[in-house]
Amino acid sequence: MLLREVEYARPSTVEEAIQLLAQHEGARPLAGGQTLVNVMKARAAAPDVLVDLADLRELREIGFSSDGLLEIGAMVTYAQLMSSSEVEVARPVLAEVAATIGDVQVRNRGTVGGNVCVADPTNHLPPLFVALDARFTIRGAAGERTVPADEFFVGVYMTAVAEGELLTKVSLPPSNGAGDGFAGVTVGRHGTYIVDAAASVGAESARIAIGCVGATPVRASEMEERLAGSDFSSDAVRSAASNLGASLDPPSDVHGSAEYRRHLAEVSAVRAVVQAAARRKGGT
Amino acid sequence: MAAPARDRTISVEVNGESIEYDVPARRLLVHFLRDDLGLTGTHVGCDTGNCGACTVHVDGEAVKSCMLLAVQADGARITTVEALATDGQLTPLQQAFHEHHALQCGYCTPGMLMSAAALLERNPRPSEEEVRIAIQGNICRCTGYVNIVEAIVAVGEKA
Numbered sequence: 001m002l003l004r005e006v007e008y009a010r011p012s013t014v015e016e017a018i019q020l021l022a023q024h025e026g027a028r029p030l031a032g033g034q035t036l037v038n039v040m041k042a043r044a045a046a047p048d049v050l051v052d053l054a055d056l057r058e059l060r061e062i063g064f065s066s067d068g069l070l071e072i073g074a075m076v077t078y079a080q081l082m083s084s085s086e087v088e089v090a091r092p093v094l095a096e097v098a099a100t101i102g103d104v105q106v107r108n109r110g111t112v113g114g115n116v117c118v119a120d121p122t123n124h125l126p127p128l129f130v131a132l133d134a135r136f137t138i139r140g141a142a143g144e145r146t147v148p149a150d151e152f153f154v155g156v157y158m159t160a161v162a163e164g165e166l167l168t169k170v171s172l173p174p175s176n177g178a179g180d181g182f183a184g185v186t187v188g189r190h191g192t193y194i195v196d197a198a199a200s201v202g203a204e205s206a207r208i209a210i211g212c213v214g215a216t217p218v219r220a221s222e223m224e225e226r227l228a229g230s231d232f233s234s235d236a237v238r239s240a241a242s243n244l245g246a247s248l249d250p251p252s253d254v255h256g257s258a259e260y261r262r263h264l265a266e267v268s269a270v271r272a273v274v275q276a277a278a279r280r281k282g283g284t
Numbered sequence: 285m286a287a288p289a290r291d292r293t294i295s296v297e298v299n300g301e302s303i304e305y306d307v308p309a310r311r312l313l314v315h316f317l318r319d320d321l322g323l324t325g326t327h328v329g330c331d332t333g334n335c336g337a338c339t340v341h342v343d344g345e346a347v348k349s350c351m352l353l354a355v356q357a358d359g360a361r362i363t364t365v366e367a368l369a370t371d372g373q374l375t376p377l378q379q380a381f382h383e384h385h386a387l388q389c390g391y392c393t394p395g396m397l398m399s400a401a402a403l404l405e406r407n408p409r410p411s412e413e414e415v416r417i418a419i420q421g422n423i424c425r426c427t428g429y430v431n432i433v434e435a436i437v438a439v440g441e442k443a
Contacts, residue, residue, distance in 0.1 A: 004310065007289055008292060009286050033353065033356060103421025105351075
């Protein structure tokens with residue numbers, strides 16, 4: 001397919017990339033291109049300048065910070081998450097979820113930064129990062145800032161990354177023995193989620209985020225409060241999830257009515273929390 | 285600093301041959317391969333990233349060449365289906381497709397072969413489940429996949 005004319009640049013440093021993004025109106029960062037190239041074909045996006053991040057090696061790294069945060073560069077691919085020993089040790093749920101995104105070819109090219117910056121409400125990583133209390137590092141001409149996951153996702157296709165800025169990495173706090181879970185219902189075995197839920201469960205508390213039910217991931221705050229100090233038995237989790245659906249205002253579409261999504265939100269949240277609780281270390 | 289431009293001279297290695305080529309930034313890799321280099325074994329099926337008929341290897345990994353700009357491949361090593369058989373001699377994978385009747389119309393076959401070849405490179409004796417995951421991004425509208433899966437598993441069994 002013939003795309004609209006576009007200019008292309010391939011900076012070799014993050015600073016250069018930010019300069020290019022700031023200098024050119026209508027410039028967009030190009031990560032793996034597994035969404036952007038397709039929306040350019042559909043003319044749903046028509047950037048004037050593509051700033052390809054391919055040569056920015058520091059954005060491709062996975063490692064630990066001095067204070068024990070798992071740091072994932074924005075250009076890390078899903079395939080890299082799946083084979084990373086750091087991810088396996090610190091937050092294995094990331095590898096599990098990455099393995100269910102798209103297909104082999106998409107996982108070889110698609111990136112963590114692309115997934116969260118596209119901020120499609122059906123993407124897998126946004127609710128997961130909200131549940132894991134991730135921090136997003138954003139760099140711009142004025143310097144670097146860190147945004148918590150609860151503030152990173154702003155709307156459909158909108159994040160805290162402003163024009164002329166670049167997401168450089170996503171950092172996850174040490175689990176401290178917490179277990180993580182992810183559950184949902186897809187269209188077909190490997191298709192897009194109708195509703196998904198992510199949970200991170202510690203000794204006495206849980207963080208739970210629901211995806212596909214709003215413009216951004218929705219924290220199940222009331223369920224979290226009910227689970228404070230809980231023994232996280234199946235019965236306790238199920239009872240804490242009651243009325244979660246009623247608190248949501250999900251969309252209706254060809255894959256499911258709003259009512260069905262409310263039901264799935266409760267089912268998915270229970271499954272994610274039960275899975276997460278069973279994976280806690282040190283036992284309670 | 286590299287100024288943005290509508291064209292770029294890319295250096296790629298395609299099926300072992302080093303090539304320098306001036307391409308428009310908007311050209312998809314699949315069109316560079318088919319229209320500029322004449323390597324028409326790589327097919328365009330859906331043009332939306334769903335069907336996998338355009339699968340090639342970039343630096344040894346299976347990718348959909350309709351979801352990549354040619355300029356993004358600058359500096360990469362690209363392998364297309366044309367690199368499989370040498371001097372008319374089929375690879376064991378191609379031979380297995382022939383023996384197991386793993387194609388009917390054949391349109392998806394180049395992509396299937398490249399996805400399967402990438403799998404066998406990493407995992408020479410894949411299980412049926414592993415094969416099914418590996419070709420999840422490749423759509424076949426004729427066979428129902430059974431013979432394709434059998435063919436790929438059979439290559440592993442002979443390895």
